[in-house]
Structures are given as structure tokens and as C-alpha cells.
Amino acid sequence: MFIYRNCTNPTPANNGIPCIGSNYQYETCNDDIPCVIITSANPVNGTWSDWASWGSCASSCGNGTQTRYRNCTGQSNGGYPCIGGAISYQACSTNITCPIDGGWSNYTNYGSCSATCGNGSQTRTRDCNSPIPQYGGAQCIGDSKQAQLCSSNVPCPIDGGWSNWTRSACSATCGVGYRLRQRNCSNPTPQFGGINCIGSGVDTVLCNVSNVTCPVMGTWSSWVNVTNCSASCSYGIIIRNRTCLPAGSANCVGDSVQADSCDSGVGCTTPASWDSVTGNWSQWSDWTPCSASCGNGTQYQTRACNNSMPSSGGSLCVGDSLRTQTCNSNVTCPINGNWSDWGRFSQCSTTCGPGIQTRVRIISINLHFIFDFELYI
Missing domain, CATH: 2.20.100.10 (Thrombospondin type-1 (TSP1) repeat)
Known part of the structure; x- marks a missing residue:
């Protein structure tokens, strides 16, 4: 009885060596049962032929295996098959060095941080020397340098x-x-x-x-008398005023109208005679301009004792020759x-x-x- 095996566990690949040994075995069976020989011819056992020449080395580089074969011939009339393997293997060399693909070494330790303050980066490297690619072998795949973020633990200015x-x-x-x-x-x-x-x-x-024009600050003119002395004898009152120049300028500081005492130049001690004339007041004048353009100012009215004027010892006019009133009290000053x-x-x-x-x-x-x-x- 024969049993067989295949060189598939694993199949040789990438110039690997084929399995060594025979691909089949046999053993006897039914030895206790005698065979009934129908023919009268004698059994002939099989015999091996000579081994064929060794085949080519089964590798394109480095070491491999080569095989040779023989045939079992002549078995007849129930004779035994040949004992041994029909295939023989031996190691061989192609005398050609196989390519060696490169392999990476382990990474080095990470270097120092690139930043003196704040965050930076640090790198580590590896070399394609484990092994070094030779005889046309492939270079290592991937990067030789690797980086990661790092902190200097020092705040930057x-x-x-x-x-x-x-x-x-x-x-x-x-x-x-x-x-x-x-x-x-x-x-x-x-x-x-x-x-x-x-x-x-x-x-x-x-x-x-730009939308507000600044006022022009004014200056006062000289005082000008606007009435005669209010008394025809002894002392009375005279009114004078002044003007804020130039016209349209901001208010000057002070009053524009002033009342002052005046001397009529005539004594009042002459006794009245039979033809004396008692003085009478004239009509009140118009009110003078207000002395202030804002706040509380003053304006005046005057009258003269000249309608008629006292003479020949006649009595003076009775009452005031000047009266005043406040003005512009409803205007707020800056x-x-x-x-x-x-x-x-x-x-x-x-x-x-x-x-x-x-x-x-x-x-x-x-x-x-x-x-x-x-x-x-």
C-alpha cells in the first residue's frame, strides 16, 4: 500500500529549498492472506533504473536544491515493487549572491526641544542598516526622521x-x-x-x-452824556451811556448806562419873588438799552425839570428825575x-x-x- 505527501506546507518560495526526502511511502498489507496464483509464471519484482542526471539548481541566486529521478521497471506476475524513492534531492549553489533588502534600525532617543521658550519640536532618527541593502536589494520604505511637539516649559516674552x-x-x-x-x-x-x-x-x-462761529469779544466806547443835569439848581443827576464795539460782538463786561451826579451851577437859596415860576417835569424819556444782554440788567428813564423851569425863586420839581427797572432777567448768561x-x-x-x-x-x-x-x- 502506498501513501503520498506534497511539498506544500509551505510551498517553497522566494528561492527557498524544496522539501528533502521521498514524496511517497509504502508498506505491505494482507500478509496473512495467501495469494491465489492463477498463472503458472513466476512473480517478477520491480527493479530501479539508473538515476537520471541531476536537474538544474532550483534557485536563481544563493543556495537551492536539485533533483534526479529513476524508474521502477520489470514488476510482473505479482512481484514486489521497487523499494526506495523515485526522486532524490541535494543542496546546490547558484554561485550568485541574492539581493538583500534594507531594514530599519531602532529609532534613536528624541533630541532636545528646538524652542528656548514656548513650544517647539524635537526629532529622532533611524538608519537603513539592519541590514544594509546590498546586491540590488530594495531600500527601506518610510521616513528616516520622526518629529513631535515639545514644550520648553519657559514662557516666551x-x-x-x-x-x-x-x-x-x-x-x-x-x-x-x-x-x-x-x-x-x-x-x-x-x-x-x-x-x-x-x-x-x-x-x-x-x-x-465748524458749525458754530465764535463770538467776537467787544470793547466799550467812551461815555456819552444822553441827558442834561436833572436839577436847575444845586446838584442833580445826569445819564450817560456807552456802546459795545464792534457792532454784533459779544457783550462787553459792565453796564452800558450810568447815572452820575451833576452840578447845575445855580444856588437854590434865592427867595421866591412875586413873579417866581415853579418848575414842572418834562415827559419821561424812552427806556435806555438794557445794561446787560443776559442775567439781570438795568435800564433807565429820565425827565427834566424844564416844563417850565423854576425861576425867580420858584420851587423845584417834586419827585425823582430818574427811575429804573430790571431787564433781560429771563436770559441765562454763559x-x-x-x-x-x-x-x-x-x-x-x-x-x-x-x-x-x-x-x-x-x-x-x-x-x-x-x-x-x-x-x-
Whole structure:
């Protein structure tokens, strides 16, 4: 009885050596049962032929195997088959060196971090030397270098940056003035040795209140008498006024109308005679212009004792030659602004070397705040 096996566990590949040994075995069977020989001829056992020549080496490079074959012939009349294998194997060499593909070594340890502050990267390498590719073998596949993020554990310096400018109200309510601009070194604030902001944190820019014309401040003209002395003898009152020039300018400071004493130059001690004339008042004059364009001013009316004038010892007119009344009390006067005290100086704009400190004062005009500043280096 024959049993067979195949060289498939595994099949030789990539110049591997074929299986060594016979691919079949046999053993006797039914030895206890005698055969019935029908023919009268004698059994003939099989005999091996000579081995054939060795075949070519079964490899294209390096070592391999080669085979040779023989045949079992002549078996007849129930003779035994040949004993042994029909195939023989032996090792062989092609005398050609096989290609050696390259293999990677293990990675080295990671190097130092590339950053002296904040985050950086560090690398490690490997070499294509385990083994080195030879005799036409393939190079290693993949990268020889590998990187990863790393931290220096040291914060990087942060340079300071200016905030946006903030602006005060215009210093003028008419014409051209200026605005105070301020900014802070807080966007971001310098840290960890970073550089402070360069430049000034305080600045002024012109501003133009183009829709408001500034009033022209006026000056007074000389006083001009507008009435005669109110008394025909002894002392009386005379009215005089002045004009704020040029016309249309802002109000001058002070009154435009003034009442003053006057000397008639005539004594009042002459006794009345039979033909004396008692004095009578004239009509009241028109009211004078108001002495102020706002707040509480005063205006006057006068009359003269000349209708008729006392003479020949006649009595003077009885009553006042001047009467007054308030005017423009319903007009609010503008209030001139006054500076507040200076505030404290700010912190120095630098932490080393020359810097700038500022302080501010405020003027309030009709609830409008105007800023002034002073630099100290």
C-alpha cells in the first residue's frame, strides 16, 4: 500500500529549498492472506533504473536544491515493487549572491526641544542598516526622521501693544480747539521680559467746531452824556451811556448806562419873588438799552425839570428825575470755565530707562468736560 505527501506546507518560495526526502511511502498489507496464483509464471519484482542526471539548481541566486529521478521497471506476475524513492534531492549553489533588502534600525532617543521658550519640536532618527541593502536589494520604505511637539516649559516674552485711542470732547465750543487722546499699553500687556510699547500714550489732535462761529469779544466806547443835569439848581443827576464795539460782538463786561451826579451851577437859596415860576417835569424819556444782554440788567428813564423851569425863586420839581427797572432777567448768561486741580501723575510708560508720565486736569463748561494734560519726562 502506498501513501503520498506534497511539498506544500509551505510551498517553497522566494528561492527557498524544496522539501528533502521521498514524496511517497509504502508498506505491505494482507500478509496473512495467501495469494491465489492463477498463472503458472513466476512473480517478477520491480527493479530501479539508473538515476537520471541531476536537474538544474532550483534557485536563481544563493543556495537551492536539485533533483534526479529513476524508474521502477520489470514488476510482473505479482512481484514486489521497487523499494526506495523515485526522486532524490541535494543542496546546490547558484554561485550568485541574492539581493538583500534594507531594514530599519531602532529609532534613536528624541533630541532636545528646538524652542528656548514656548513650544517647539524635537526629532529622532533611524538608519537603513539592519541590514544594509546590498546586491540590488530594495531600500527601506518610510521616513528616516520622526518629529513631535515639545514644550520648553519657559514662557516666551510678550511685547506690549497699544489699545485703541480714546478721545475727550473738543476743548472749544466754537471755532478750532483740540482733543486729548489717550491709549494704554495693554493690548497685550508686556510680560515675561517683553518690550514695552513704543511711543506716547497721550496725544492731542485739532478739532473744528465748524458749525458754530465764535463770538467776537467787544470793547466799550467812551461815555456819552444822553441827558442834561436833572436839577436847575444845586446838584442833580445826569445819564450817560456807552456802546459795545464792534457792532454784533459779544457783550462787553459792565453796564452800558450810568447815572452820575451833576452840578447845575445855580444856588437854590434865592427867595421866591412875586413873579417866581415853579418848575414842572418834562415827559419821561424812552427806556435806555438794557445794561446787560443776559442775567439781570438795568435800564433807565429820565425827565427834566424844564416844563417850565423854576425861576425867580420858584420851587423845584417834586419827585425823582430818574427811575429804573430790571431787564433781560429771563436770559441765562454763559459761564466761563475754570480748570480743576491737576490730577496725579500716571505710572511711568517704561519699566527701565527714560519714560513718560502724564497728569490731567478738567474744565467744565455747561456740563461739557474738556481735558488738558501735561507730560513729565
